[in-house]
Every structure is written in C-alpha cells, then in structure tokens.
Amino acid sequence: MVQEERNIAAEVLKAMAHPIRLGVIEVLADGERTVTELYEELGCSQSMMSQQLKILCQQKLVAIRKEGTQKYCSLCNRDFLKLFDCMHLHLRTFLNFKD
Amino acid sequence: MVQEERNIAAEVLKAMAHPIRLGVIEVLADGERTVTELYEELGCSQSMMSQQLKILCQQKLVAIRKEGTQKYCSLCNRDFLKLFDCMHLHLRTFLNFKD
DNA sequence: CTCAGATATTATTATATTTTTATATTCAGC
C-alpha cells in the first residue's frame, strides 16, 4: 500500500471504528433494514443514526435505497464481515475476553 | 457481538485507523523491526513513532521485545492481515481507486 | 561515572469526533 492508499484505508477503518457503526454493519449482515429499524434495534436516537449512516455511506460501506418515505440500508461490501471473525479471535486471544 | 464487545472492537479498529499505524502493521507483516527502522521506513519522527507504537501495543496489535538498547516490534495477530486484502478490494471496487 | 544512541514522555496547539437538542426536509395520504 502506498501513502495515499493508507490515508484512504485509514478513513474507511475510522468509519467502522465506532460502536454504533459496527452495530449497523453487524445488523445489516443479516439483511436490509430501515433507518428506524436500525436505531430501534441498536438503541440510539434517530438523529444519531442518521449521522452515523452518513459516515458509513461516505466510505461506501453502506448503501441506501429510497422507497416512499423510508430508506432501506444494506451492506455494500460483505467482504468486511471477515473482520468480525478476526475481531472475535482477537478479543478472546489477545485481550482477555471470555464468552 | 454485545454492546461491551463492540466498544472494545471499536477501540481496536481505531488503533488501526491511522496511516502511520496501518503502515507499521504492513511493514511488520514482513517481519520484526526496530523502532528506528520503523520510523525511517515510514518517514515520520521518532517521537511520532513511539506514540503510535504505544497505541498499537495497548490494543495488543504489536508486541515489543527489548534487546540491549533497542526494541524489536512484531505483530501479535497476523490474522488481521486479511484486512489488507478486504481493503484492497474495497478501494478498487467501491471507492474508485486504480492501480 | 559519563557519553551516545535508542526510545519514551510531556506539554501544547490545532483539529476532529461525539453526542445532544432543536429544527428542517421529504413524501404519501387525505
């Protein structure tokens, strides 16, 4: 990776590096969700969710399609779901997390 | 993942989400390096590198062993190297990055 | 003990992120 790629990659990672945004990715792994469903499922405010979704969309981690008055969110790139496996391992092997 | 795990996972990701810290991980993928080697190879100041390494160590991404007056850095968890593959794909498929 | 090389810490300033609250926009249905 060259310098410029690392800058962008850092931006993408930063977009994931937040509890709510990680939660969004995890929930969307299961399938499309409405904005309302997301903030209810993750227990945060509507405004909060809207702002976090914007960040995820900017990095093309989440895509949104409109349908009437609602918006449906889904993952752009399921490849990053591998990250949850690495993370699971990391939490248990390197940080002392029990099940 | 439960709430608390997401908080920790976000911390770990945040530790990776920085150009220099990503650079460190990438360089260390190739093998152990001295702190001096790292900051020369990545073109940043000694102080900068020391601070970034601290962050990587706190999240158990990098391990350090002492040998005389030098410190040798290496990766704790090579599993996260998969991330670079995902990222490579993401940069090219979703953000318009050419080779 | 002192020196020099290697690394760490501290302080500071600038900038960015997080979170909340309030307000605005959009759109389907009436």
Add this chain to the structure above:
DNA sequence: GCTGAATATAAAAATATAATAATATCTGAG
C-alpha cells in the same frame, strides 16, 4: 395544500485525537 411519519441537517458543548517540539529516561560501551 395540510398532516404526520420518516429522515436529514445544524448548532453547540464536551471530549478526543493528531502532530510537533522539547525534554527525559534507559542502557551498553568505554
């Protein structure tokens, strides 16, 4: 055109991160 549900934006305050410069610590060699 008005209403209400769904979503977005703006503003603000608190907190965190980034980057640099200056100084400190540690350790092996002599």
